[in-house]
Amino acid sequence: MLKGRMTMVSQKMLALGTTRSCIRELFEYGLQQAAIVGKENVYDFSIGNPSVPAPKEVNQAIVDIVTQEDSVEIHGYTPAPGYMGVREAVATDLNQRYGTKIRPQNLYFTCGAAPALVSVIRALAVDDAEFVTIAPHFVEYRPFVECNGGKLVVVPADMDTFQISFPALERRLNAHTQAVIINSPNNPSGVIYTGETLRQLAELLTRKSREAGHPIYLIADEPYRELVYEQGEVPFVPTIYKDTIVCYSYSKSLSLPGERIGYICVPDEAEDSDQVFAAIAGAARAIGHVCPPSLLQQVVARCAHLRPDIGAYDRNRTTLYEALTSYGYSCAKANGAFYLFVKAPGGSSKAFSERAKAKNLLIVPGDDFGCPEFFRISTCVSYDMILRSLPVFEALIQEYA
Ligand code: PLP
Numbered sequence: 001m002l003k004g005r006m007t008m009v010s011q012k013m014l015a016l017g018t019t020r021s022c023i024r025e026l027f028e029y030g031l032q033q034a035a036i037v038g039k040e041n042v043y044d045f046s047i048g049n050p051s052v053p054a055p056k057e058v059n060q061a062i063v064d065i066v067t068q069e070d071s072v073e074i075h076g077y078t079p080a081p082g083y084m085g086v087r088e089a090v091a092t093d094l095n096q097r098y099g100t101k102i103r104p105q106n107l108y109f110t111c112g113a114a115p116a117l118v119s120v121i122r123a124l125a126v127d128d129a130e131f132v133t134i135a136p137h138f139v140e141y142r143p144f145v146e147c148n149g150g151k152l153v154v155v156p157a158d159m160d161t162f163q164i165s166f167p168a169l170e171r172r173l174n175a176h177t178q179a180v181i182i183n184s185p186n187n188p189s190g191v192i193y194t195g196e197t198l199r200q201l202a203e204l205l206t207r208k209s210r211e212a213g214h215p216i217y218l219i220a221d222e223p224y225r226e227l228v229y230e231q232g233e234v235p236f237v238p239t240i241y242k243d244t245i246v247c248y249s250y251s252k253s254l255s256l257p258g259e260r261i262g263y264i265c266v267p268d269e270a271e272d273s274d275q276v277f278a279a280i281a282g283a284a285r286a287i288g289h290v291c292p293p294s295l296l297q298q299v300v301a302r303c304a305h306l307r308p309d310i311g312a313y314d315r316n317r318t319t320l321y322e323a324l325t326s327y328g329y330s331c332a333k334a335n336g337a338f339y340l341f342v343k344a345p346g347g348s349s350k351a352f353s354e355r356a357k358a359k360n361l362l363i364v365p366g367d368d369f370g371c372p373e374f375f376r377i378s379t380c381v382s383y384d385m386i387l388r389s390l391p392v393f394e395a396l397i398q399e400y401a
Helices: 011-018 022-037 056-068 084-098 113-124 141-146 166-172 195-212 273-286 294-303 311-327 349-358 383-398
Strands: 107-110 130-135 151-156 177-183 217-222 244-249 262-265 339-343 374-378
Touching (some): 056 294, 084 107, 084 262, 084 294, 107 113, 107 273, 113 141, 113 177, 113 262, 113 273, 130 141, 130 166, 141 151, 151 166, 166 195, 195 217, 311 339, 311 383, 349 374, 349 383
Parallel strands (some): 130 151, 130 177, 177 217, 217 244
Antiparallel strands (some): 244 262, 339 374
């Protein structure tokens, strides 16, 4: 051992690898409890795993590809940013939907949104780079930013609507800000940023970019873009703010989280788009993350136009929202994604979720989302379980009466 060297591994990675996420912990606890008290007596709202099957066209496309196409090519390496034909199909779909002029060369295929985000963050992480996000935020933004050369700055949302609080955001933007990361429809609040919120954000970022003397990019993390209820609308962010980089995933939109497929979009209008795209390619290379699954790329080429059947999520969301608010819980109306973010009776979501856990009701405290006074419920669960869980939710809030 070298003199003075205490350990063989990176302490930062060791810490990350040995702390389990609270969501995983709850999920595993649920499995253990099910073995003891019976599956029907555990109400697990912890994890965001899609509960509707992938559209049948997706499975058919897989069958067609593996039975009809050349096996060597199907399972071979692809170009690092993905097959050109796949990028063309997705660019066409985006342009038809949003009236944009995205070129295939603006798209970089990835194994889902997580590595897309890491590649973009790493590409933008100049010295002293700050990445600002809005709480509640996806838990993994912290390791994604802090382990890839940036500092994460968390700004609270307007806690009544979960839209952006602009005075709070403006205070945290400075010359070191490289990007603001937004996620709409949002995990964990289920809220969609309105067109007005996005226009105000664009105005603020344009002004602050001018003051900083460099673009402040907007990273739009969009795995839930297609999960929208009540005719809600998810604007395509690059049409509102030109310096936007989109990170998209088919994990939720086509119910394919285990297949790992998504993309990054850097439109031509974004400042220095060629350099940004090249740096993203470099970042992907640096983390050994290139050539996402060839088979799945080919599935996307055939299925990019499909939208999920969200009827079951909608019924779950409405049933839970109506029941919980009638019991006295307070919760922003979620018209996107598959989560509800509920104010914890008593004020501490950790304490509340411990009480819930004692009744085998598994809900995620909001601390890691940056909002310790709220808890998250995943609504991508079985309807039967929801019905069985309602008396438990009601009994719990009565304990605080
Ligand atoms: N961003 C958000 C907000 C998410 O909720 C998730 C997954 O739950 C991801 C990114 C990562 O998604 P993927 O499965 O595409 O890596």
